[in-house]
Amino acid sequence: MAEVIKPLVPKTDVVLIGAGIMSATLGIILKELDPEITIQIFEKLGEPGLESSDAWNNAGTGHSAFCELNYTPQRSDGSIDISKAMKICQDYEVSREFWAFLVAKGYIDDPSSFIRSVPHISFVWGRDNVNYLRERHERMTKNVLFAGMEFTEDRDLIQSWAPLIMDQRNAKAPVAATNMRIGTDVNFGSLTRQMINKLAAMPGVTVHYNIEVEDIDPYKKGWVVETKHAITGKEEDCLTRFVFIGAGGATLHLLKDAEIKERKGYGGFPVSGLWLKCNNETLISQHNAKVYGKASVGAPPMSVPHVDTRVIDGKKELLFGPFAGFSTKFLKTGSRLDLAKSFRMDNVLPMISAGLRNVPLTRYLIEQVRLSHEDRVEALKEYVPSARKEDWELKQAGQRVQVIKKDEGVKGKLEFGTEAVVSGDGSVAALLGASPGASTAAAIMFTILPRCFRKECKTEAWQAKLKEMAPSFGVALAKDGTLVEETRKRTSAILGLVG
Numbered sequence: 001m002a003e004v005i006k007p008l009v010p011k012t013d014v015v016l017i018g019a020g021i022m023s024a025t026l027g028i029i030l031k032e033l034d035p036e037i038t039i040q041i042f043e044k045l046g047e048p049g050l051e052s053s054d055a056w057n058n059a060g061t062g063h064s065a066f067c068e069l070n071y072t073p074q075r076s077d078g079s080i081d082i083s084k085a086m087k088i089c090q091d092y093e094v095s096r097e098f099w100a101f102l103v104a105k106g107y108i109d110d111p112s113s114f115i116r117s118v119p120h121i122s123f124v125w126g127r128d129n130v131n132y133l134r135e136r137h138e139r140m141t142k143n144v145l146f147a148g149m150e151f152t153e154d155r156d157l158i159q160s161w162a163p164l165i166m167d168q169r170n171a172k173a174p175v176a177a178t179n180m181r182i183g184t185d186v187n188f189g190s191l192t193r194q195m196i197n198k199l200a201a202m203p204g205v206t207v208h209y210n211i212e213v214e215d216i217d218p219y220k221k222g223w224v225v226e227t228k229h230a231i232t233g234k235e236e237d238c239l240t241r242f243v244f245i246g247a248g249g250a251t252l253h254l255l256k257d258a259e260i261k262e263r264k265g266y267g268g269f270p271v272s273g274l275w276l277k278c279n280n281e282t283l284i285s286q287h288n289a290k291v292y293g294k295a296s297v298g299a300p301p302m303s304v305p306h307v308d309t310r311v312i313d314g315k316k317e318l319l320f321g322p323f324a325g326f327s328t329k330f331l332k333t334g335s336r337l338d339l340a341k342s343f344r345m346d347n348v349l350p351m352i353s354a355g356l357r358n359v360p361l362t363r364y365l366i367e368q369v370r371l372s373h374e375d376r377v378e379a380l381k382e383y384v385p386s387a388r389k390e391d392w393e394l395k396q397a398g399q400r401v402q403v404i405k406k407d408e409g410v411k412g413k414l415e416f417g418t419e420a421v422v423s424g425d426g427s428v429a430a431l432l433g434a435s436p437g438a439s440t441a442a443a444i445m446f447t448i449l450p451r452c453f454r455k456e457c458k459t460e461a462w463q464a465k466l467k468e469m470a471p472s473f474g475v476a477l478a479k480d481g482t483l484v485e486e487t488r489k490r491t492s493a494i495l496g497l498v499g
Contacts, residue, residue, distance in 0.1 A: 005229070005231075005232070006206055006207070006208060008040070008206075008208065008211075008227065008236045008238060009038070009040055009206055009238065010236075010237070010238060010239060011238070011239045011240070012038045012039065012040045012206075012238060012239070012240050013037045013038045013039065013240065013241060013242065014027075014030060014037060014038065014039045014040070014240060014241075014242045014243075014244070015039075015040050015041075015042065015223075015225050015238060015240040015242070015243045015244070016039060016040070016041045016042070016244050016246065017041075017042050017213050017225075017243065017244065017245045017246065017247050017251075017254060018041075018042075018043060018044075018051075018245070018246040018247035018248060018250070018251075019041050019043035019045075019047075019048035019049065019192070019196050019207065019209075020048070020049055020051060020052055020053040020192055020246055020247075020248060021049065021052075021053040021188050021191065021192045021195075021437075021438045021441050022244075022246030022431050022438075022441055022444070022445070023041060023196075023244060023246040024048070024049075024191075024192050024195035024196050024199065025098070025195070025441040025442055025445050026244055026246070026445045026448075027039055027041065027195075027196075027199045027205070028102070028107070028195055028198070028199060029098075029442075029445055029446070029449070029469065031199065031202055031204075031205065032465055032469060033453075033456070033461075033462050033465050033466070034456070035203075036204065037204065038204040038205070039199070039204065039205045039206075040205075040206050040207075040208065040238060040240070041196070041199070041205070041206070041207045041208065042208050042211045042212075042213050042225070042227055043207070043208065043209050043210075043211065044210070044211065044212045044213075044230070044247070044250070045209065045210070046209050046210055047193070047209065048192055048193050048196040048197075048207075048209075049188070049189045049190075049191075049192030049193050049196070050189075051248045051249075051398070051399075052248040052249070052398055052399075052400070052437070052438070053188045053189055053191075053192040053438060054188075054189040054398070055187045055188065055189040055190065055310065055312045055313070056189075056275075056312065056395065056396075056397065056398075057189075057273075057397055057398030057399075058188060058397075058398055058437070058438060059306070059308065059322075060185055060186050060187060060188060060308075060310055061120070061183075061184075061185070061186070061290055061306075061308070061439070062092065062115070062183065062184035062185060062186040062439055063088055063092060063436035063437075063439035063440070064088065064089050064092040064093075064120070064180075064183065064184070064439070065084070065085035065086070065088040065089045065092075066089070066120035066122075066146070066149065066180035066182075066183050067120035067121055067122045067178070067180065067183065067290060067291075067292040067306075068085075068122075068292055068304060069122055069124075069133075069136070069292060069293070069294050069295070069304070070295055070304050071084045071085040071088055072084070072085050072136050072139075072140070074132060078135075079135075079139075080132070080135055080136045080139045080140075082136075082139055082140055082143065085140065085146075086143060086145060086478050088436050088439075088440065089145045089146070089477075089478075090145065090443075090472075090476075090477045090478060091436070091439075091440035091442075091443035091444075092436075092439050092440060092443075093472055093477060093484075093487060093488070093491075094440075094442050094443040094446065094470045094472060094473050095439060095440060095441060095442040095443065096487075096488075096491040096495065097442070097469070097470045097471060097472060097473075097487060097491055098442035098469055098470050099111070099114075099115065099191070099442075099491075099495060100490065100491040100494040100495055101468065101469045101470070102195070103494050103495060104494055107194075107195070107198045108191075108194050108195075108198075111494070111495040111496050112496055113187070113190050113194070114186060114187045114188070114190040114191040114194070115184055115185070115186050115187075115191075115495055115496075115497065116184065116185050116311050116497075117181075117182070117183070117184060117185075117497045117498040118183055118184060118185040118288065118289060118290055118309050119161065119179055119180065119181050119183050119288070119289045119290070120179070120180045120183030120289070120290050120292070121161055121162055121177055121178065121179050121180075121289045121290065121291045121292070122136075122177060122178045122291075122292050122293070123158070123162070123165055123175070123176075123177045123291050123292070123293055123383070124175070124176055124177075124293060124294060125173050125174065125175045125176075126173070126174060127174050129176070129294060130153060130174045130175065130176040133151070133176045133177075133178060134151060134153075134176060136178075137149060137151035137178050138151075143478055144477075144478065144479075144480070144481035144484050145477060145478050145484060146180070147481065147484075148180065148181070148182065149178050149179070149180050150178060150179045150180075150181075151176065151177075151178050152176065152177060152178075152179075153174070153175065153176045155169075155171075155175060158175060158176075158177045161177065161179050161289060162177075162287060162288075162289045162291050162307070163286050163287070164283065164286055164287045164307065164384045164386070165291055165307060165383055165384060165385075167384075167385060167386045168385040168386040169385045170385075177291075179289075181498055182488065182492075182497070182498055182499070183289075183290060184497060185290065185309065185310055185311055186438075186439065187310075187311065187312060187313075188438045190313070208227075210229060210230040210231050211227050211228070211229050211230065212227065212228055212230060213225055213226065213227055213247075213254060214226045214227065214228050214235075215257050216243060216254060216257045216258040216428075217257075218259075219239060221241065222239055222240055222241040222242075222427065223239070223240055223241075223243050223258070223427065223428070224237050224238070224239060225237065225238045225239075225240060225243060241427060242426075242427055242428075242429075242452060242453075243258070243427065243428050243429075244428075244429050244430070245258075245428070245429070245430035245431070246430075246431050248399075248401075249268070249270065249329070249334060249399055249400070249401040250334065251401075251430050251431060251432055252266065252267070252268045252342055252401060252432060253341065253342065254430070255421060255428075255430045255432070256342075256344060258423075258428050258430075260423040260424070260428055261423075261424070262421050262422065262423055262424065263346075263421060263430075264346040265346055266404065266421065266432065267342060267404035268342055268401035268402065268404060268432070269401065269402045269404055270326070270327055270328060270329060270399060270400070270401050270402075271324055271325070271326070271365070271399075271400050271401075271402060272324070272325040272326065272327045272329075272396075272397070272398075272399050272400075273321065273322035273323065273324060273325065273396075273397030273398055273399075273400070274321060274322055274323040274324075274325055274376075274394055274395070274396060274397055275319045275320065275321040275322055275323075275394070275395045275396075275397050276319065276320040276321055276323075276376055276377070276380055276392040276393070276394060276395075277317065277318075277319055277392065277393050277394070277395040278317070278318035278319070278320075278391060278392055279391060279392065279393055280391040283318060283391060284316055284317065284318040285316070287307065287309055287318055288309050289307075289309055290306055290307075290308050290309060291306060291307040291308075291383065292304060292305070292306040293305045293306065293382075293383060305320070305321065305379070305382075305383065306319075306320070306321075307319075307320050307383050307384060308320070319395075320380045320383065320384070320392070321376075321397065322397045323368055323371065323376055323379075324364065324365055324368040325365070325368060325369055326365045326366075326368075326369055327399065329399055334399070373389060373394065374389060376392075376394070377389040377392060380392065401432070401433075402433065417433050417436070418431065418432070418433040418436065418437050418440065418444065419431070419432045419433050420432075420444060420447065420448055422448060422451045422452060426451050426452040426453070426454060427452070429448050429451070429452055431444065442469075442470060443470075443473065446466065446470060446473050449466075471487065472487050
């Protein structure tokens with residue numbers, strides 16, 4: 001079916017660049033807060049949610065820090081730091097509340113179309129790693145957010161949780177695992193498409209596909225957003241008072257175009273990903289968990305290995321990876337010149353500095369690029385000892401751009417996370433980075449709002465609506481066990497999840 005090209009509205013209250021999970025979340029929130037607000041969404045591709053939000057392009061774990069060991073690093077004195085895990089877990093509860101709000105309001109008919117219960121398991125072997133996991137469990141379960149997390153070194157119990165990882169495993173090697181049965185699997189592509197379609201049906205909202213934003217220039221008290229249609233070649237401008245850039249890897253370029261002072265010093269380092277996808281239905285049926293292990297030295301967080309049960313478009317899948325790769329593209333559909341074009345006078349020294357300070361990452365990426373199919377299957381065998389190469393095939397995952405920012409003058413550091421950049425007057429906001437990203441989209445947007453809509457956020461009407469959409473936002477859930485239990489029970493009932 002030929003695309004119906006909608007006319008561009010020359011003036012609008014809000015422009016959202018990119019039709020991914022971030023723009024979808026912010027768009028719904030803004031329309032709930034102010035039904036009269038006008039929004040235009042510009043998407044470079046022909047459909048929403050095809051890049052970072054797509055199910056094949058992200059982990060889909062519903063990052064709640066239950067099983068991701070990179071969120072609980074070990075300090076030099078041997079103790080475990082769970083502060084990042086606590087924040088991510090609280091932020092994910094906000095996302096669950098927001099999604100429950102969407103379902104309760106009828107914006108999404110069937111929650112199983114995007115979220116399902118799948119246990120989150122951390123699995124390690126070797127005495128040092130077993131000791132680490134035991135201490136991690138002891139530390140985490142003292143906090144109400146992680147109540148119910150099970151720990152065991154019992155091989156039979158681990159096998160009952162995840163048979164594939166114990167089949168043919170060395171009987172003498174020490175092993176340990178933790179299990180959170182309330183973990184989730186999220187199809188962010190499906191969620192994004194449903195949210196964008198709902199937005200498109202709302203008064204005052206226009207969604208444009210195959211349109212690329214070429215520049216963002218200041219104009220009086222707002223911005224001129226310059227666009228070009230990929231099919232017709234037509235160039236048009238749109239005036240707006242607020243711009244949100246949620247274009248995945250392309251965000252860095254567009255942020256530079258906006259020329260706000262807050263952009264200075266930011267750079268990006270692209271990392272691509274590859275999955276091993278199981279094609280043996282018997283193996284797929286035997287595994288029902290997300291099993292995360294420890295990352296290799298120098299590996300970026302998006303490459304933390306996991307044997308991952310996914311449900312994509314209604315079909316159960318089994319993935320292992322992701323393996324890291326290197327591409328100079330900032331998007332899967334981007335240009336090989338993306339990295340070169342990202343260098344500016346204000347970020348060239350931080351980017352070079354970050355590169356010199358992350359030699360292990362460079363070495364790791366080179367090693368990953370050189371891996372053969374047999375090499376990747378050997379890596380898989382550390383988690384699934386009985387794996388056979390004929391049961392697994394290679395599939396491309398997403399493209400991520402890790403944030404580089406200034407640190408100590410002209411030095412630069414590589415940030416493994418998600419970072420919001422907001423102009424001083426609040427008229428431009430952009431989201432950079434990767435994991436935990438999509439899983440904490442709602443919390444990120446609720447945090448950005450008061451910086452961009454300062455007066456409105458102070459009104460009773462907006463405060464009440466924000467509380468309706470996410471009752472626990474701004475509340476220290478980690479200190480209130482009763483509230484954690486209540487919110488999880490309520491959202492689980494609405495979303496059809498294990499309580």
